[in-house]
Amino acid sequence: MTDELLIKFLLKETSEEETTAIEKWLAADPANLSAFLELEKIWESSQLLAPKSPVNEETAWLNFKEKLSQKEKAETMPGHQVLQLKRNYNWIKVAAVFILAIGAWVAYEVLTPEKYMDLAANQEVIIQKLPDGSEVTLNKKSALSYASDFKTDRSVRLDSGEVFFKVAPDKSHPFVIKVDQISVKVVGTSFNVKHKNQQTEVIVETGIVKVSLKGETINLVAGERVLINASSGKLQKEQNQDQLYSYYRTRIFVLNNTPLPKFTEVLNQAYDAQIKLDPALKNLTLTTTLKLSEPLDYNLDIICQALNLTHSSNGKEILLSNRK
Template sequence: MMTDELLIKFLLKETSDAESELVCDWIAASPENLNHYSQFEKIWTTSKNLAADRPVDVEQAWVNFRQKAAGGSKPVVMLLNPLAKWSRIAAVFALVLGAWLAYTVLRPENYKEILAGNTVKTELLPDGSELTLSKRASISYAEDFKDNRHLKFQKGSIFFNVAHDKSRPFVIDINEVAVTVVGTSFHIRHLEGETEVIVETGIVRVSRNGEELELRQGEKVLIAETTAELVKARNTDQLYNYYRSHLFIAEGIPLKRLTSTLNEAYNVNIQIPDEQLAAEPIYTTLKAEDGLAENIKTICRTLDLKASMNKDQISLSRTK
């Protein structure tokens, strides 16, 4: 069970490696834990600015804080020994009480949005982490990001190169899914009710509804809204990397996967009515700079297909 004492110690950067790992694992275990930690961290950050001129009885402050945090429904009894090593932490709790009082009147946490238009966008976050956003991708990050590395993923494909900071996990919320890392590089795609996470370097923890799995280099997970569990697999292609490499590399992937990526890249609607054709493997490499029309021609030549237009929809079918 996670204790507030250990969270305070973690925020003070006084935890051992084992304790830091325990806290990071706990944060990644569920959205509720992440929520609690984010709130606790905000209280702690605010306390630094409030506590200097706020003389408080340490033991009573901690009791009041715990009652306030619990909604005041249950009395809390806790005795602190001022001569023990916890006296320092008790003093920190006094700061936290002052912060809690301020927190009740603070406005909800603000986020800054990063939005890519019709071009791929690279963004450097305040902690030194670098994001590469595909066209029309969007994500938001907390205004106090240096202390609270928390993001909300809206849509699109984004590649993350995260700055290493073991004391402050890098957390991305995607609806019910949470992705937690310390320092690593990985890709996330969130479109049409599906979330895909692919790890290039390091370790990424993905959690959903209390279930968690750990992804390492070359591993991925694909999560649909109707997915009951998290299942990881080996990543076997480089198609996901198109917005960084400017190449659509298809090495035996289903045609449907390639056309879905083209839909995202060119903001079009390519459909394959024949399910058997949609699952057919394709081997080709397309250049983004060649444009949609030329790349559709290459696909048709490769698989002996024809393309037809119906309003704003492109339909692919067999020639025979």
């Protein structure tokens, strides 16, 4: 990036293409910001040395531009030496770069008023301690972020996936989780939050959890759950019927009259599989306990024996259907 182009940008004389190029350059490398901050010191020093003048700054600058234009025309004539702009106007260069740096910094602060730390689980379940002593267990393919100053600002954003929270008690600093427009607020408790396919599920294991959406708030106690659809946007709590939600922590599938479509969805996530159900099976339920440590085929055999089903594979998908 040339000094001349930066000065043009400062004077708002750059073309749309040049402006885009400068903006990309500013965002391309954090080292640029470091260089700007170093130049800040130079700029502040130049302000202290700059003489006070009653002359109108805008008029003076316009006159200066006119003289600069005349001088450049004269220097292009035969017998005149052409000098680099940055040699003649180093002070202007410093001012331009400094203003650009401050502008970039202000834009960054406006766009990201709060700093958050990212935490994600890809193909493995991960357990992480947060700075306040709380513990989170992220299921595979889950991502969240938490405030960098977490001991005083215990706020978390769940972007996607499923997380079990074991919150350290701190009455003076409530623990708040944001999931789209949903807010989950606690002091010290343990609960599971799942956000997938525009649905958010909260299941409380211990303590009390306050769930809010669009001005409506409900309290959940141990053994209760709420399932929120993005389309309906209603908060309606109910008793949780099984412990299936905890499989990625306990490595055990605990089913109690669990709908087969729901369990199939969990199996697909747990084994990275593509199990499909024959539509005739959508109303079937299952009560049993299976181990995640067992191969998928083994668990499918047990399901088929219990429900008189069969499973077949085409290499990519597994189909569960009634036994003929």
